[in-house]
Amino acid sequence: xxxxxVMLRHRIADRLREVTPTGDEKLLEALLTxxxxxxxxxxxxxxxxxxxxRGLLAAVEAWASxxxxxxxxxxxxxxxxxxxxxxxxxxxxxxLRQITDQLRTPLGHAAKELDAMGYAISVGTPAAPxxxxxxxxxxxxVP
Numbered sequence: 571x572x573x574x575x576v577m578l579r580h581r582i583a584d585r586l587r588e589v590t591p592t593g594d595e596k597l598l599e600a601l602l603t604x605x606x607x608x609x610x611x612x613x614x615x616x617x618x619x620x621x622x623x624r625g626l627l628a629a630v631e632a633w634a635s636x637x638x639x640x641x642x643x644x645x646x647x648x649x650x651x652x653x654x655x656x657x658x659x660x661x662x663x664x665x666l667r668q669i670t671d672q673l674r675t676p677l678g679h680a681a682k683e684l685d686a687m688g689y690a691i692s693v694g695t696p697a698a699p700x701x702x703x704x705x706x707x708x709x710x711x712v713p
Contacts, residue, residue, distance in 0.1 A: 571613050573629035575689050578608060582636060584628050586643050588697050595659045602665040607670040609633050618676055622650070623683035630677045634691065634700040637669050645696035649690060658696060666693045666700060674699060677702065 574582075582605065589597040612633075618626070652674065658666070670691045681689035686704040694701055 571618070571626055571629040573612070574608065580634060582638035582640065586640055590646075592643050595662055598641070599659075599661045599665050602669065603638055604660065605633070605637050605640070606665065606668045606672060609669060611674060615675065618679045621676075621679070623680040625682040626676045627702075628685070630636065630673045630680065630691070631702050633669070633673055634702050637666060638699045640700040641666070641696050656696075658693075658699070663693060670700065673702075677704075680704075 582601070585601050585604075589601055612629070641658070645656075670693060673691055677689050677691055680686075681704050684704065685706065687707045688705045690701070690703045692701050692703075693699060
């Protein structure tokens with residue numbers, strides 16, 4: 571798993587610039603669906619266990635950041651044509667959930683190999699749509 575390449579990130583940014591002025595959440599959902607498909611083609615489930623766990627984690631975080639930037643950019647209040655509504659539509663939230671579903675398996679492999687106690691990938695607000703988290707146990711303090 572490599573994560574999104576430079577050319578893909580540029581292509582997504584170009585599409586976001588086309589989608590954002592319209593305020594059309596269906597176009598946002600379509601762009602996120604394209605990201606789901608790109609993630610699916612990036613993951614080789616047969617090779618996940620052999621991959622470097624830090625590389626897997628970086629790829630997961632990179633994909634999550636791309637999806638997050640798309641949603642945050644679409645909902646940005648810094649632009650004159652800011653959305654007419656707040657929050658995520660159910661369709662956009664569902665598409666973000668598809669992204670988290672795609673990323674959960676590689677994140678789980680990375681967490682296991684990095685001896686993490688737990689991991690999560692969650693959907694949040696338009697300002698921070700996806701969050702990737704690993705947790706490790708904290709050794710008890712010795713007095």
